[in-house]
Amino acid sequence: MTLIVLNGGQNYYIRGGSDQYQFALTELLHQHEHQVIPFASIDSKNRPTKWSKYFPPGVNFDNPGVADLISFIYSRQAAKAIKRLCREQPIDLAHLHIYYGQLTSSILSPLKQAGIPIVQTLHEYKIVCPVYSLRSGNEICQACNGSAFWQATVKRCNRGSIARSLLSTIESYASHLLGAVDKVDRFIAVSDFQRNKLVELGIPSDKISTVHNFIDLGGIEVSQQPGEYFLYFGRLERYKGIFTLIEAASTLMDIPLLIVGDGTDRREVEDAIEEKNLKHIKLLGFKQKQELDKLIAGSICTIAPSEWYETFGLTLIESLARGKSVIASRIGGMTEIITDGIDGWQIEPGNADELREKMLWMSDNRDRALIMGMAGRKKVEHKFNAESHYQKLMQIYQKVL
Structure with missing residues (x-):
């Protein structure tokens, strides 16, 4: 057909x-x-x-x-x-x-x-949510359950603005009326x-x-490098856990953290790094696929510290496909990708201390991290x-x- x-x-x-x-x-x-x-x-x-x-x-x-x-x-x-x-x-x-x-x-x-x-x-x-993320402010929220979209205006869910939230509310009601x-x-x-x-x-x-x-595995090479740095790639948004990651990495001065991506919270991310003089944390901005592939290959592991109900987690399978293990929050669809202790580690969302502990483990056990990454590659070949x-x-x- x-x-x-x-x-x-x-x-x-x-x-x-x-x-x-x-x-x-x-x-x-x-x-x-x-x-x-x-x-x-x-x-x-x-x-x-x-x-x-x-x-x-x-x-x-x-x-x-x-x-x-x-x-x-x-x-x-x-x-x-x-x-x-x-x-x-x-x-x-x-x-x-x-x-x-x-x-x-x-x-x-x-x-x-x-x-x-x-x-x-x-x-x-x-x-089911006028602001798409099931979050209000910094909290997970399901107040609009049953098409009660007016709750988004009352709670100012769109960037704390009544006007933005009202527009999102009207749009949601209109979308449902339109089918x-x-x-x-x-x-x-x-x-x-x-x-x-x-x-x-x-x-x-x-x-x-x-x-x-x-993920199409054609042409994707498996990295054999133990890695020299931690890598985050994705949107620079608070709900992605980027500030929890910066807090966790702030005391790991000997291990670089590279941050790839852009988003509405970029300025706050820059300020957080500058205020604490965290010279080992580098903000690289958006990278094209070829550059990103090289950065993934050279990492100790990648980190996905999300604090919202992730629907899936494409960055996770992109990492595993290249033989790199992942530290990911125990939340949403990401739990269907990472098996704790097998192809990465799961952490409590928003827990900087636990994240720091797993980052140290990955750095101290880089050969084990590679083995975990290979297990992840096999999972992607079979499941994704x-x-x-x-x-x-x-x-x-x-x-x-």
Whole structure:
């Protein structure tokens, strides 16, 4: 069976894990001779594609006007663009990702009117949480359970701002009214933890399946280096545990910590490093894949100290695939990747002392850390490989076609 799949999300460039998966999925489907049509909003950072003629304008978040705020909730231009695409191109199935805030739920009705089945991979919790993370301030929060999205405004969940939180609340109610749940034929969770949490918070259990993320192992070399530094790569956000990591590493002056990535808390991260004069902690910014691969290969281990309900943890399997063990928080979907003491260590989220203890163990036992990394590589080969992912995906596609 050869399919024409619409692969749709906010961006057509890699900003985060969902975008990374979207491009990996495109390549995987191409390898199996399916045709893939991307659909995203216009952005100067987008990769070139012949399909960009169908892309609608994006929402301006730098200096938004009234029209931008309306388009954040319902994009008439996105609805018009998807109608044109469905009219001019044959499409068997739409596989959506994160579309909120740019494409918006306005794209759902045109797809259904064209008779196109919709599958959506849920990379976070936006469908049950206006701010997507199940966090309010620095605390895990499930107050919006049962579509009580007004709680996000009361609790000022969007960066402590009533205005931002109100907009997020309105967007969530609008998305549900436009069919964010009802018009999607099948949801895909990226971990059992995420699936169970979404069902607990109101997603029908018969509409959602788990398909773990994958990594294409082709061309990925296993590192045999014991490593010279610790590595964090990911977004610089408080909920990712970055400040807990800095606290844990602050007394490990003889072992460098390299931090790769960017995010809204970058300035605070820079200040935290500078205030304590932590010269052994280096903030490297965003790195392209080839550079990042070398940094992973040269690390003692990588660290994922997250403090929110991670839906999966792509950085974990990227590390394990290269033979590097991981210290990861015992939270969310990451517990389905790391087996404590076998291919890494699990720590209590937010516990800097326990994290420091495991970092010291990894540094003092670098040969053991390599053995753990090799165990992780074997796990990825068995559990998170591309072919297994493809077969599970095809089973879901066939159910909705």
